[in-house]
Amino acid sequence: MNNESLKLKVAEYTAKVAKASAKFPERKNLEYNRLYTPIDLEGMDYEKELGLPGTYPFTRGVQPTMYRGRFWTMRMYAGFSTAEESNKRYRYLLSSGGTGLSCAFDLPTQIGYDSDDVISEGEVGKVGVAIDSLADMEILFDQIDLGKVSTSMTINAPASVLLAMYIAVAEKQGVDPTKLNGTIQNDILKEYAARGTYIFPPKPSMRLITNIFEYCSKNVPNWNTISISGYHIREAGSTAVQEIAFTIADGIAYCEAAIKAGLDVDDFAGRLSFFWNAHNNVLEEVAKFRASRRIWAKIMKERFGAKNPKSWMLRVHTQTAGSMLTAQQPENNVVRVALQTAAAVMGGTQSLHTNSKDEAMALPTEASVRVALRTQQIVAYESGLADVVDPLAGSYYVEAMTNQIETEALKYIQKIDDLGGAVVAIEEGYIQREIQDSAYKWQKEIENNDRVIVGVNKFQIEEKPVEGLLRVDASVGESQKKKLAKLRAERDNVAVNAALAKLEVACSDEDVNLMPIIMEAVKTYATLGEICNVMRKVFGEYQAHATL
Amino acid sequence: MNIADELLNGSRLAMSRAITAVENEYDNAVDIMQQLYAHTGNAHVIGITGPPGSGKSTLTDKLAKAYRLQGKTVGIIAVDPTSPFSGGAILGDRIRMNDLTLDQGVFIRSMGTRGSLGGLSRKTAETVKIMDAAGMDVILVETVGVGQSEVDIIKTADTVIVVLVPGLGDDIQAIKAGILEIGDVFVINKADHDGVDRLNTELEMMLELNQQKVDWRPPIKRVIANRGEGINELVDSITEQIAHSRQSGQFVNRRTQRTKSELLAMLDEQIGRHVRKKLSDEGQIDQLVASVESRDKNPYAVVNDIMASVLR
Amino acid sequence: MEKHVRVLVAKPGLDGHDRGAKVVARALRDAGFEVIYTGLRQTPEQIAEAALQEDVNVVALSLLSGAHNHLFPRIVELIRSKGMTDVLMIGGGVIPDSDIPSLKASGIAEVFTPGTSTTTIIDYINANVK
Numbered sequence: 008m009n010n011e012s013l014k015l016k017v018a019e020y021t022a023k024v025a026k027a028s029a030k031f032p033e034r035k036n037l038e039y040n041r042l043y044t045p046i047d048l049e050g051m052d053y054e055k056e057l058g059l060p061g062t063y064p065f066t067r068g069v070q071p072t073m074y075r076g077r078f079w080t081m082r083m084y085a086g087f088s089t090a091e092e093s094n095k096r097y098r099y100l101l102s103s104g105g106t107g108l109s110c111a112f113d114l115p116t117q118i119g120y121d122s123d124d125v126i127s128e129g130e131v132g133k134v135g136v137a138i139d140s141l142a143d144m145e146i147l148f149d150q151i152d153l154g155k156v157s158t159s160m161t162i163n164a165p166a167s168v169l170l171a172m173y174i175a176v177a178e179k180q181g182v183d184p185t186k187l188n189g190t191i192q193n194d195i196l197k198e199y200a201a202r203g204t205y206i207f208p209p210k211p212s213m214r215l216i217t218n219i220f221e222y223c224s225k226n227v228p229n230w231n232t233i234s235i236s237g238y239h240i241r242e243a244g245s246t247a248v249q250e251i252a253f254t255i256a257d258g259i260a261y262c263e264a265a266i267k268a269g270l271d272v273d274d275f276a277g278r279l280s281f282f283w284n285a286h287n288n289v290l291e292e293v294a295k296f297r298a299s300r301r302i303w304a305k306i307m308k309e310r311f312g313a314k315n316p317k318s319w320m321l322r323v324h325t326q327t328a329g330s331m332l333t334a335q336q337p338e339n340n341v342v343r344v345a346l347q348t349a350a351a352v353m354g355g356t357q358s359l360h361t362n363s364k365d366e367a368m369a370l371p372t373e374a375s376v377r378v379a380l381r382t383q384q385i386v387a388y389e390s391g392l393a394d395v396v397d398p399l400a401g402s403y404y405v406e407a408m409t410n411q412i413e414t415e416a417l418k419y420i421q422k423i424d425d426l427g428g429a430v431v432a433i434e435e436g437y438i439q440r441e442i443q444d445s446a447y448k449w450q451k452e453i454e455n456n457d458r459v460i461v462g463v464n465k466f467q468i469e470e471k472p473v474e475g476l477l478r479v480d481a482s483v484g485e486s487q488k489k490k491l492a493k494l495r496a497e498r499d500n501v502a503v504n505a506a507l508a509k510l511e512v513a514c515s516d517e518d519v520n521l522m523p524i525i526m527e528a529v530k531t532y533a534t535l536g537e538i539c540n541v542m543r544k545v546f547g548e549y550q551a552h553a554t555l
Numbered sequence: 556m557n558i559a560d561e562l563l564n565g566s567r568l569a570m571s572r573a574i575t576a577v578e579n580e581y582d583n584a585v586d587i588m589q590q591l592y593a594h595t596g597n598a599h600v601i602g603i604t605g606p607p608g609s610g611k612s613t614l615t616d617k618l619a620k621a622y623r624l625q626g627k628t629v630g631i632i633a634v635d636p637t638s639p640f641s642g643g644a645i646l647g648d649r650i651r652m653n654d655l656t657l658d659q660g661v662f663i664r665s666m667g668t669r670g671s672l673g674g675l676s677r678k679t680a681e682t683v684k685i686m687d688a689a690g691m692d693v694i695l696v697e698t699v700g701v702g703q704s705e706v707d708i709i710k711t712a713d714t715v716i717v718v719l720v721p722g723l724g725d726d727i728q729a730i731k732a733g734i735l736e737i738g739d740v741f742v743i744n745k746a747d748h749d750g751v752d753r754l755n756t757e758l759e760m761m762l763e764l765n766q767q768k769v770d771w772r773p774p775i776k777r778v779i780a781n782r783g784e785g786i787n788e789l790v791d792s793i794t795e796q797i798a799h800s801r802q803s804g805q806f807v808n809r810r811t812q813r814t815k816s817e818l819l820a821m822l823d824e825q826i827g828r829h830v831r832k833k834l835s836d837e838g839q840i841d842q843l844v845a846s847v848e849s850r851d852k853n854p855y856a857v858v859n860d861i862m863a864s865v866l867r
Numbered sequence: 868m869e870k871h872v873r874v875l876v877a878k879p880g881l882d883g884h885d886r887g888a889k890v891v892a893r894a895l896r897d898a899g900f901e902v903i904y905t906g907l908r909q910t911p912e913q914i915a916e917a918a919l920q921e922d923v924n925v926v927a928l929s930l931l932s933g934a935h936n937h938l939f940p941r942i943v944e945l946i947r948s949k950g951m952t953d954v955l956m957i958g959g960g961v962i963p964d965s966d967i968p969s970l971k972a973s974g975i976a977e978v979f980t981p982g983t984s985t986t987t988i989i990d991y992i993n994a995n996v997k
Contacts, residue, residue: 114881129937203883334981463982472964552651571922643896650906656913
């Protein structure tokens with residue numbers, strides 16, 4: 008092929024069509040070229056930059072067989088109201104073909120408050136299940152064999168406590184911790200930057216995280232100790248590039264903290280996992296996934312000197328973009344989720360949660376969550392997208408985009424390195440400001456009609472109020488309070504107090520791994536709030552101060 | 556509501572409304588200030604200035620807490636820049652003083668610069684008086700940065716604290732000479748960052764060169780505001796400075812100077828307003844401007860004529 | 868005499884989603900308002916006290932966690948009890964249409980649900996602020 012003559016032809020083509028773009032105002036902000044050709048991939052080295060799936064740098068996927076060997080885990084995030092209600096929903100999902108569990112906890116639980124705390128008023132059971140103690144956890148997994156199912160728990164600041172409870176429930180079921188499969192999100196940095204459910208300041212939070220890495224590497228070896236998350240950063244308004252750049256910067260910070268705490272990188276790196284967003288721009292998302300794998304592999308091998316190939320692999324859970332769902336014409340959301348699913352699958356995700364059509368307004372009903380699950384199943388079985396590994400490899404556009412996203416992400420990562428790392432970048436407000444700026448830009452584009460959201464700023468209809476939304480019973484708060492009163496009356500309070508006292512002492516000693524002590528406390532039926540209050544006492548509380 | 560009466564009786568809503576009245580120049584503003592004036596003069600006014608990013612708000616929060624532990628009531632005025640384009644502002648200092656919101660011994664008011672240098676300075680001074688009349692023992696005025704308007708605001712304080720941080724580049728050079736001259740206590744915040752010793756030395760040198768106050772040598776205090784470190788020592792320095800200021804007569808001098816410049820500024824403003832109104836009522840302005848622009852008359856003569864006719 | 872509209876943008880309760888609140892705050896600033904943003908985890912008492920100290924004309928509550936039926940009316944009650952009867956109370960976030968009538972009955976003048984443009988909110992404030 009004659010590149011020079013092709014270049015000329017492309018130049019002519021570009022000039023001709025530039026005029027066409029100008030007449031199409033909603034497309035004028037597109038940041039990439041209309042047409043990609045071999046010229047865009049000039050000089051690319053297949054072996055070095057792509058290779059085969061399952062080999063470094065894993066651009067094409069972390070497993071050699073990918074979905075030919077096994078579909079991604081269809082892991083639907085669920086949880087609301089009481090442990091009894093959520094347990095029902097989990098069993099429904101498993102019986103409908105869901106292949107993994109994903110627990111959503113309410114805000115008091117996520118922020119380490121009991122349901123009867125003053126600050127929990129009105130919030131109990133609303134965005135997830137209320138878990139106050141091991142007793143609730145036992146109900147949550149009633150009739151679910153923890154030896155057979157893998158469970159992801161979206162819990163961050165008090166992750167140590169919920170993990171301890173999970174292990175305790177498994178032990179009661181007779182399941183050895185070495186057999187447990189699952190993930191805790193446990194990613195505090197993005198809480199400070201984008202999600203908001205922090206409790207303690209960064210230093211003690213990093214300590215808890217490295218304690219978990221160490222404890223699990225010895226006792227729960229099949230457990231993913233962290234899900235380094237970009238989903239929320241994207242939901243907060245960042246671009247695709249920022250999503251992976253800031254998350255990978257967080258990942259670097261966690262690795263550095265763990266190494267500083269004395270762990271060998273190959274001891275924990277294989278159990279790090281990630282969490283991406285599956286947004287609407289299908290092809291850009293696929294490129295994003297591929298770029299993220301290549302970036303992380305290089306960082307783990309070259310920057311951290313990891314030797315075990317497992318340490319180089321970026322394994323990822325994905326969720327379709329909640330922020331792209333509309334309250335207007337909610338049926339359209341099913342289509343959005345289908346496209347986002349296609350993106351995640353072609354991007355090579357290891358597990359996937361799909362949102363339901365009513366989620367711009369409320370938590371999903373059983374019927375709408377079924378459609379969301381079916382969406383994954385249809386893509387898996389009917390679309391052919393899962394039949395070939397990394398099907399878009401070789402596409403001029405997707406490869407060029409993968410390269411471009413990698414280049415731009417590395418610039419951000421360098422910038423954060425220059426600032427002193429992700430922790431400093433967050434304390435200085437750099438990451439938050441970048442996210443806010445992108446969010447504001449996005450909103451302005453929509454309001455200026457430079458970006459179309461179907462049904463919202465174009466193709467609107469006269470909306471009728473949506474019927475049949477899920478409502479969480481307001482009495483959940485009351486019933487949890489009663490449960491707590493009963494628990495406190497019936498448990499061995501001497502044992503509880505002893506365990507809490509032991510925890511307080513251990514918290515003050517930075518060299519102590521807190522996990523075994525938290526496990527003890529949890530087994531005495533000390534509540535989540537009681538345990539977290541001890542930690543608050545010693546560690547203090549994070550004071551958010553980043554401004555607009 | 557008789558705002559002044561209610562304020563003197565302890566109503567926080569009245570204090571808030573009074574501040575709004577002076578900020579927005581409502582018709583009842585002057586009346587309120589007249590009723591309150593006799594009750595002013597008791598509060599210790601501390602101005603806190605420094606470049607953006609120096610941690611002023613966090614420091615203000617910590618100082619307020621320290622004074623609260625001493626049993627003192629604290630008023631805080633936090634100034635943020637108004638956008639010259641939209642006229643709006645994000646008043647974001649309050650977010651760093653969150654724990655103080657429910658303390659009934661603290662009152663925090665955020666103000667935008669609103670684009671008028673002189674105006675801001677006067678409104679801040681009036682807000683100080685309002686808080687003073689309401690019985691606040693200490694009033695912390697936190698300014699935007701270190702520009703000219705900040706120098707003006709800061710002159711209204713009994714104690715001026717200048718906050719710097721290491722590593723912001725040409726910190727000292729960037730600071731207007733006026734600030735260095737009027738600083739009573741210098742604070743190096745984020746004192747755990749690189750460059751703190753160098754900054755300290757540079758600052759000492761500049762202070763030597765600019766030594767205006769012969770007998771009060773402004774101390775340089777190192778703090779880490781967000782960890783609460785060095786705060787008690789800072790409070791002690793402030794206490795020393797005030798004691799020294801009172802003993803040496805500086806305190807009364809400064810206040811007298813302040814009263815004088817306020818009085819004169821008020822006078823200038825009223826007179827100017829009166830003359831302008833007269834000219835505008837009589838429809839003269841455009842005519843006069845035209846004659847000056849065409850070089851038919853010169854502006855000096857025009858002004859003299861106005862003076863002669865108005866001040867007859 | 869100048870008139871500046873002062874708005875308190877507040878995040879009540881434990882909800883940590885602040886993208887909307889921050890976008891609205893900036894948009895309001897660009898429309899010429901003075902905006903005081905409280906940050907996260909505000910109790911109703913903190914919001915009411917901040918509203919009083921800042922003598923705001925508008926209190927804008929943002930909430931996506933489903934706790935609005937409990938928190939919003941409480942905030943209105945506290946603000947009114949402090950003597951601030953003219954403050955325009957508005958809300959936004961993930962709030963089902965069916966909850967809006969009772970929120971309005973409790974004193975929230977208008978609720979802005981997902982998809983609302985910032986221009987709509989600005990126009991509403993300009994038309995209704997006292």
